[in-house]
Amino acid sequence: MARTGLRGAAATIGILTLLATGGASTAAASVPATPPATAAPAVDAAGQQCTPNKRVLTPGPSYLIERLGLAEAWTLSRGRGVTVAVVDSGVEAGNVHLSGALVPGRSTFGDGSARADDDLFGHGTAIAGLIAARRVEGSGVVGIAPEAKIMPVRVFESAPEDGQSSRDLTPPSAGSVSAGIRWAADHGAQIINVSLSDDRALPQYRSAVAYAHARGSLVIASAGNRNTANADRPDPAHFYPGELDGAIAVSGVLKNGDWDPGSSYAGEHVDIAAPGQSMPSAYISGGDCVFNGDSASSSYATAVVSGAAALVAARFPDESPDQWAFRLTQSAMRVSPAERSDTVGWGEVRPAAALALVDDGALPGPPSAVHPAPSSAPPESRTIPIDPVADPLQPARTIVGWTLGAGAMVSTIVLLLARARARRLRD
Template structure:
């Protein structure tokens, strides 16, 4: 069902650093991220400071924006494992207690614990997908009963004097190996909040393998704000553009697409909020991420959470059917049309869970009902002979009747005149 699509992002001069840059990976700080938080979060609280656990009270705007209360009445993601191929996931975060399954590290010699995340990106992704709600915090995952499988694909700790842009980037080998390992170990959904314009065949092979194992890969559609302005826009973005994957664009908190934040193109499948998203942080508590733009990294996590809800409710359906549910039910202006900015629209989990696919819905093609094959009209023989009117016999009878009546009337009239003349004589 999922056709090849180009996942738009940016490629840094360092080559595979594009995987980080395109995804919008950046070390959060209190000043930039808290400014776009809801009024229930103290913007001066340093809630994004590593080592200082802060819980953000109030309800996440995502709950209302995405209609999650209605979705949770149908599914909460139980029985589904979502792999997070990223910088690791901080197992000590309060929201992820009891949510983790064993993971894997795919860079170096594999000895770095996947349950450690010294950078914070993977933990934020995991929290958006499956954070358990705790007292005093409004952070909650889209699928709060799903499991998280940490797959650490890159070293995530900047050394003294380094910025996040100086990190050793993940390689195509480590990311594709992470996708394969996750699929092999039972992850139904594989979140890849990054992209790369190189090594197409490595990613293609990994995504195809995941698809064959019943896993749906959901990847970032790229961020313009974190692109390398010294290079032209890339033409290919892996793994999101590949068959078997969904490419996710980020929209602003109000649902609007922002050209300063995102790339547009035929690669985009679906969109989700990616601005000012509250999630888990490596402090062990909460953080509000990406206050000034719509990050496709976090939008990807939102869609992965929605996919977990769908996979939980429909475990016998295929990854293509899960993807169809998400795209078909997404909120858009015209049901039959996608756009280059938000694909088939903004994800709506409750609608995806309630969707009835009869093969006749306008929009993306059904994965369960093949499109009907057009058949040519049967040959017709055209006759030039006049077609008999079935009412002709009746008309003939009526005509004879009128004619007979007129004749009798004329005879009677003539006889009457003849008698009148004889009487006068």
């Protein structure tokens, strides 16, 4: 998520604008029943804009299911038993896809009395839907981890009034985001989704991520969106909390897997990538919406990786956050297994491969979280001798040779004497 520069704990973070800027659209009007799966087109971003007061369901299957191999992943894990905190604008509890999916949350700004299960902006609800939306009749929207729980942690201090754009939104502060990360860790969230970012390494972020990590939580955050960033931001830039130790920074790619330089930042901070274009998810209308039809948002990509992390944490509950992160990055799809890039990190997330990964310490790519790095000691040098090697049988061969030679000489002498005697007798 894009950010403005922070000046102190009360400074604000620039919010990734999505809904009011034409980033959201829907593929179909409300439908009364579920059509046959073979007849429904994949959800796309072509169509009318999402309307907050009009519930719309998109019947076509999400392209994410095939793109990410989710059918295979769901045979191993569906996220049951895992709680994912959504540190964002709140989550609309009334959305049909999130019925029964929410656990108690909290607001971390002001006196904390604002409802976390209410979302006037829509961003947090979309993030929650991508992570854990339940299937409903008449809709193809489903989360990456459809049996995980969502913990809403509201850090947005206000929402736009009627007639205002999302740019009029008062965004969260570094203090409210950091407090949200801590609160989520204290209340049992194994995965903490932070679909926003900041270009200042304030101590709050480092402390909050370390705090969460120590309590067994993995923070997954945006690697930054170029098309909603400040024009004067340096390139490359820093993006916190994603690039901190104990967190994963996620870049967004287009539907076909291509990295889009017009919408994403590249840099050493990028750990992994996921789709961020044409994202079908839950909306504050109570139904569906397809977000970001024209570009790849790292905000939504972060939610995809958080969903994949929930699948991993559910299947391997005894592993550490570092081991979950290793599974995600090591199994990601990339051109060269041993190399990362500044655009997509270790590659595009592949949940099924992460669930099936066997870490023996010998895999090329990111270092194992539990095995030591392979030894890089140089091979032992070996000197090739040039002196002749003594033959241990040579003495015996010498004796035999002399014996045979002496025998031959004696035989020759005897033969010559015999011939000489024979001549004397003839004479």
